[in-house]
Amino acid sequence: MTEQQEPKKAPKPKVPRQKMPEQSAVERAHNFYEVALGYSNDLALMEASRCLHCKKPYCMKGCPVEVDIPDFIEMVKQGDFISAAWKVKEKNSLPRIAGRVCPQESQCESTCVLNKKGKGEPCAIGRLERFVADWAAQHAPNQMPELPKPTGLKVAVVGSGPAGLTLAGGLIKKGIAVTVLEALHELGGVLVYGIPEFRLPKAIVRAEIDELRRMGVEFKTNWVVGRVETVDDLIDRYDGVFIGTGAGAPLFLRIPGENLNGVYSANEYLTRSNLMRAYMFPEADTPIAKGRRVVVFGGGNVAMDSARTALRLGAEEVTIVYRRTMAELPARAEEVHHAEEEGIKFKLLTAPLEILGNETGWIVGIRCQQMELGEPDDSGRRRPVPVEGKIFDIECDTAIVAIGNAANPLVPSTTKDLETNKWGNIVADLETGKTSRDRIWAGGDIVTGAATVILAMGAGRKAANSMMQTFGVS
């Protein structure tokens, strides 16, 4: 890859990278409205003008679903926002979602030539994607691509998260009938139960799903595969089955006091607030502990989402407790930045030892161990080691455990001869999604372990391609 030539004369961009307008930190810390407000037409035109339209677009190599980035940005330059949106949608069925939650800084934008020039000012591809997709939804909400004649083939999709939805979008455009089965009462998987309203408004998820429905995708909710029927039942009735059930089994710290009242998994906390709309309680019936002092364990995006949700629910103080330093935080830089702006505190090099409770079974604090960075571990990161004798307590009334998820065993354990690895993830070819079973594909977090929305979308896209190849549909 290194011998590939960059464009000979890259003209220096005169226009700086355009910032996206957002709600002020003070204002947004107390509401659930979306933080980032999106580009105006003018900002989008300005930003698009920065794209060099490289002959060998490195940006596309950074995109898990291979969106034709230079082409869609060219259409933005010409002011043809609708065509730009459809150019994106050729490869990405959920652009309004991807434009909001993709970690572009480590994907398309990291490989953008403008970034490679050492300026760290890549073209804002993600913001432009969001802009064109929002524009199309607003100005041509009912526009549809031309659909081919039905092939007579039909596929069942287990789970309506980003992997399954992407696969559904890919197949329906090729005349393959798709039925998506969802265990919860609302469609979207992690997009509706996990990612908060202020990062991804649920109305947008619903609109993207409605578009798939208009194209003919069938959806069934309250349908728990593994209980209502098994994958083996499905494979008798469908030509293929895709398993995209996500990594939905929360990990806990395995320390004393973890089952005290007021201690949540991030999954539960976010599900209550997002899916069940506990932030509207009592207008919605589902309650949530509205903590005054909230502690969040973990340093990923889910930890940031939990902390920022707690703040919006009215917490006076929210502290992220993480065993390493800021440099090792796995969360997106933008999320960490937003959290800091809003006043989230970071207690670094701190590991929890015990959760302290009172006689009624409620959390009153946490006992912590001070850490320091030692030798690098297998992941290459310096391993945090305890500083002997340095133990301290933090007072709190709510704690959220956001240290990751394991594979939910329900589907793998009820499917005959479906190979899983030692962590319970389904073994599937990462390029095709093919599993150990004929006509059964899998992708997303159930295969890779907890990752990102766009990687799940990428897996859905690859599995769709593999299915079409298997079925002889081009």
Next chain:
Amino acid sequence: MFEILEKERIGPGVNRAVISAPEIARAHRPGQFVILRCYDQGERIPLTIADKDPEKGTITLVWQEVGVTTFHFGTMEVGESLQDVCGPLGKPTHIENFGTVVGVGGGIGVAPLHPITKGMMAAGNHVISIIGARTEGLLIMTEDMRKVSHELLISTDDGSFGIHGFVTQVLKDLIDKGTKVDLVVAIGPVPMMKAVANLTRGYNLPTVVSVNPIMVDGTGMCGACRVEVGGKTMFGCVDGPEFDGHQVDFDLLTKRLAMYKGPELIALNRFRETERGCKCSIPGGGA
């Protein structure tokens, strides 16, 4: 979908409804439950399936009005539909021919016990059922239970019907009389299940209980339903709802069930001010 086909009040604050849910009726095994929502802003609550008719495509639910959702459900009439019914969930009861199985049901716990004793009977067990309540008016499903038991013993705490005393005393007398018991299945209020487990521990008698922790998704995704069993954290929804009664930390279960007491009251009071809510009976009609 999920239309209420029949509904009747079977005790103070206790209702029974037959719901159209063909897929659930077909797939259901004894011991499993559903999660339901009454309306679009409703919470998800678990209810154990009391009976089913796969031919007609129906399930029977029995519930006591204690919180906003159970009261809301109580105001719904035949012809109305539940917003969502998800299931069957949880591991089915382990049913085989154990020999003699004693089913102990307290209060509303008789409802989930019913399909289990039915299954145990069909598997060739000799089934003795002990059902009890605080007082005669709170006894439910006695005739249903008679049909799925070889022997049925009934007790009330106040002696208003049947044997005067707790179900645990009836069970103790049964064992002390020399009845050979191979398995006890106890379902009811937490103090009752705890008392049964404490009793049978002394006799080294295998005892299964069915727990009813607070749940959200019911598929193992959130962990709201954590229970400690033998010192290990388990999820009530996917590892249960049935566990070894001698290993369950009932005190923790009681504390966790009380987690939302304050908010629950706020939600209930608010509901009672709505047009639908003012129809419902007085809260706290039974324990």
